Amino acid sequence: MADYTNLEKIRLEKAQQLKELGVDPYPRRVKRTHTIQKASDAFLAIEDDQEAEPVQAVLTGRIRSVRPMGKITFAHIEDGTGRIQLFFRADDIGEDQVSFFDDHYDLGDFIQASGKVFRTRSGEISLRISEYTMLAKAITPLPAAKDEVVDGEVVQHATLTDPETRYRQRYADLAVNPDVREVFRTRTKTIRAIQHFMDSKDFLEVETPVLQPIYGGAAAQPFITHHNQLKQDLYLRISFELYLKRLLVGGFERVYEIGRDFRNEGVSFKHNPEFTQMEFYWAYADYQDVMGLTEELFAFVVEEVMGAKSFTYKGQEISLDQPWQRVDLREGIIDTTGIDIHKYKTATGLAKAMKSLEMEFNPKAARGKLIENILDHYLEPTFIQPTFVYDYPREISPLAKTKEGDPNTVERFEGFMGGVELCNAFTEINDPVDQEERFLEMGRSYSEGEDEHHPLDEDYLRAMRYGMPPNGGFGMGVDRLVMLLADKHTIREVLLFPHLRETEK
């Protein structure tokens, strides 16, 4: 049984009183005739017409402020479309009905209110109440003090700000912070825009297994689960890649998927154990083609969501109105650090060069990891405007085709903006023999002291042996894109229910 606070006990008592008076505080039926927005619009349309019938409306919403003044009471209610003031007056409904409202209704309660829309002396569009009824009694007070409306804007006073409570009780956060609701509208708009764009390019949206007997397509620890009847361990997917490419073997030329990936790893401002990914695979295309499509995709999404070809992130304007900057990874590293990675063919040599420049790195890292480390720490933060970095070391890209004449470099790029990595793409390997070797290479590098082991996906290789068209693939962290567009600096602000540690009791 819940442990009620004193404030909650008072409200429970009010609910009980309603029941004793024969009023159901949680009735089954509602009769709404207008949303608040529609009622206001209807009023504005006839306001100047002396002959017009007044707007009669039955509105529903949550009580957000109350001002009792003796024989009249003002209150504001809020529905999904806006706010409106309610005006209870003894001359209209009798003193008993005004004080009944004052005595039994609280901030946060859902109410149904009927009456005429009018404008008060001070000029605010309001509903002159003729009848009202409880729709849902709120027992726990919303974690907000009060708000007022200034020039149509809701100004909040001492609302909920504690991040832990906001994430653990997102329902309360949403109920009280309209800007948080707006973030999640932006999130949905972003996903819709991606779908519209991909659909318009004849990509087929598909769904592939979340429960997989073998995980792959990325280097990450999986979550493991078990199918009882089949007596089989299964993994939650860490990527969609290997399933989507099987579809290219099957004859689909352009496929994409938007969905959840699960990685059993650290939680940070840009990592959540489950996150949303978009991947596409495009037959007969290479990574240069994918770069072009990526530019178009982002330009489209930003324009759809933001209504402009640019947006502001951390105070910096990011423009999608021109081709992205293109940086060769090797040259980028030379320009920023002076190190030419081609001159250092081993991890020890490269580490030595990094050490002489007093760069920080993990001494146990392989050469490819060191290069990635340089990219992450020294180049990535400088890529504010949209930037592609291309041509990566082979050893950190086991699914990407090598460059012609350069077996140590692969046709791969990553996209950045706002100093954040957003996407990753390459010309995909479609030679089954090459792919098997690369998998084995990967297995070896992990077995050298790493706890990560990588299962070999024989079925994926079998699929490829049937013949896979040359293709370009692309993956993008959707949460991070939403972070950019909503100008939020932690992934938790763009996840409705971010993962938090369980609390005791």
Next chain:
RNA sequence: GGGCGUGUAGCUCAAUGGUAGAGCAGUGGCCUUUUAAGCCAUUGGUUGGGGGUUCGAGCCCCUCCACGCUCACCA
């Protein structure tokens, strides 16, 4: 996992080692066009949990928990 920081009333925040407070919300009054309405009165606390030092701890020490920032990790 490491470092730094935070945790006080429903919410937002105060409080030299010396009686735990304020605003809002709540409760009881007054008030027929208010806008965080106003005025008078008033309730509400295991100061995140546990232990210690001290005549005395919200404050100092130890420990545990949660959250935040950050580093590490993160084809």
